[in-house]
Amino acid sequence: MLAAATSACSILPGMHVTGVGSIDGKDKAVVKNGSVTEYRAQLDNGEWIGYRVVEVSAQSLAQIRQETDAIWPPLPPEFEQITPDQVPPEYRIGPGDVVLIVVWDHPELSAPLGDRSDIVNAGRLVSADGTMFYPYIGEFKVAGMTVGELRAFIAQRISRVITSPQVDARVVAFRSQRVQVTGDVQSPGTVTLDDTPKGVLEAINERGGLGPAASRRRVLLTRGGVSYPLDLAGMLSGDRPVSNPRLIAGDIVHVPDNSNDLVFVLGETTEQKQIVLQQGKTTLTEALAQAGGLDKLRADDAGVLVFRRPFAQGLLPTIYTLDLDHPLGLMLAGELVLHPRDVVYVKATDFAKYNSVIGQLLPTISAVFQIDRLTQ
Numbered sequence: 293m294l295a296a297a298t299s300a301c302s303i304l305p306g307m308h309v310t311g312v313g314s315i316d317g318k319d320k321a322v323v324k325n326g327s328v329t330e331y332r333a334q335l336d337n338g339e340w341i342g343y344r345v346v347e348v349s350a351q352s353l354a355q356i357r358q359e360t361d362a363i364w365p366p367l368p369p370e371f372e373q374i375t376p377d378q379v380p381p382e383y384r385i386g387p388g389d390v391v392l393i394v395v396w397d398h399p400e401l402s403a404p405l406g407d408r409s410d411i412v413n414a415g416r417l418v419s420a421d422g423t424m425f426y427p428y429i430g431e432f433k434v435a436g437m438t439v440g441e442l443r444a445f446i447a448q449r450i451s452r453v454i455t456s457p458q459v460d461a462r463v464v465a466f467r468s469q470r471v472q473v474t475g476d477v478q479s480p481g482t483v484t485l486d487d488t489p490k491g492v493l494e495a496i497n498e499r500g501g502l503g504p505a506a507s508r509r510r511v512l513l514t515r516g517g518v519s520y521p522l523d524l525a526g527m528l529s530g531d532r533p534v535s536n537p538r539l540i541a542g543d544i545v546h547v548p549d550n551s552n553d554l555v556f557v558l559g560e561t562t563e564q565k566q567i568v569l570q571q572g573k574t575t576l577t578e579a580l581a582q583a584g585g586l587d588k589l590r591a592d593d594a595g596v597l598v599f600r601r602p603f604a605q606g607l608l609p610t611i612y613t614l615d616l617d618h619p620l621g622l623m624l625a626g627e628l629v630l631h632p633r634d635v636v637y638v639k640a641t642d643f644a645k646y647n648s649v650i651g652q653l654l655p656t657i658s659a660v661f662q663i664d665r666l667t668q
Contacts, residue, residue, distance in 0.1 A: 327352040330608065343609045348624050356612075360629060361532075363603050364523045371520075372538040374491040382438040383487040386468025386541075387422050390415040391434070393446060396458040401427060401450075411464045418468070428453050439463065463487070471539045473499045475547035476506035483539075491536035493527055495545050507550045508571035509632065513537060514544040525571050555630050557583040559638035560591035569632055576614070576625040579636055586616070586638055593617035595639030600631055 320342065323330045327349050332342035346352055385391060392415040395401040402414075418424050422435025429449045434442060439461050447459040469485040478500025483490065492511060496502065511524040524547075526534030539545070553569040562584025567574070576598060580586065586593060598612040612628065615621040630636070 332608075343611060345611045345613060348612050348614045348621075348628055350620070350624070353624060353627055356628065360631070363631070364521065364526075364534075367520055367522075367535065367537060371515075371535075373535040374489050374494075374538050378489060380487060380489045382440070383463065383466075384435075385418060385437050385439070385442065385463060386435050387418050387420050388467035389418045389463050390465035390467070391418065391424065391439075391442065392416075392462055392464045393426065393442075394460040395446075395450070395454070396460070398454065398457075415464045435468075469541035471495055471541065471543040471545060473545045473547075476503035476549045477501065477547050478503055485539065485541060489538050491538055492522060492524075492545055493536050495539055496547065502547060503549075505549045507548050507553050509550075509553050509569060510548065512544075512546040512548065514546065515540070515542070519546075528571050531573075553632045555579055555632070555634045555636065557636045557638075559636075560587040560640045561585065561638050562587055569630065573629045576628045576630060576636065577622070579630055580625070580638075583636075590640050592639045592641045596621075596625070597637045597639070598628065598630070599635040599637065601633055603631075 320331045320333045323332070327347040328344055329346075330342060330344040332340050334340050346356070348356070390412055392411050393402065416424055416426065418434055422433055423431050424434040425431045426446060427450075429446065432445075437445070443459050443461045446461065447457050450457050450459075463486075466484050466486040470482045471485065471490075472482055473495050474480050477496055481499055483495045483498050490498075492513060496511070502508070507524065508528065509523075509525040511522050512519045513522055514520075522537070523532075523534045526532045527536055550568050555567045555569060555574065556565075557567065557579055558564050561580065565583050567579055567582050576596070580596075594615040594617045596614045596616050598614075600610045600612065602609055614625055614628070616625060
């Protein structure tokens, strides 16, 4: 009834799904556990290959949902998450930032050039090596300081020439910490981090939002040379708790296009097509409806299959089976959420297969009949 390969099932329009007696020429072992049946074969090198067949039922649907949630691996604990009630950490000054320092009652120190209308030009640029010059102090290392630490440092150093100085300081231009936003966004480029925490969503929004062909399901965050897939659909829809990691300098946020968010509907449907999964959940029922439904004359309602590739190393490809000829099967199809690269296949009835064979033989039979008439 079912066909599978070592890693995935290859199906093309016009193919029939038929039974196999072995896997890659090896005798297969069958292990049944409730609604799950595993077919495994061991290669000469000791590696196990195979596939598993899951009969979709009310009982197995809960397990299928747990497997869906496990697609997104958890982020390492050092990734800080942004929450609405979060108190942002103090910003640490870096090279390229512009700092405005005010010493009350001493305008010659606050705005030595006399221009107070442009606070950026009135500020002091932190040099590439992280140092800054200030009168009565000279050049000193400011990179890595918070605004509070800088204020206390300047007040302590100039107190020898100014009695009880009142010093204020703040960053008026944030330039030192940047992240890169690439891929299918409206305006790819850099995002500068400031004293307000920014996560993946904020960075995408700052570059104009998602592009027309962008994936609405996943985004990649690269940090330290390692890429982490994130559940963008969960972030955007809010229908499940999904973290929005806080970005740090050097991060790369990449939004891929939707070419990997496809589901393929093949077999005996009104239209064989590929469907782009959007931000929300797409169920088997919705996919079949987009394909025009089952072919009334050829489709076997009891033979609807969903082929799913493994999402992690060491797992087996899975074939889900449903009987849409039964009312419960129709309800379950409305709950079975499809994954990117799933293949939905609707088998043909035996009668439809018989008609196909006859249709293929008729031209040959007619040609032979015509030749026989000419030779009489």
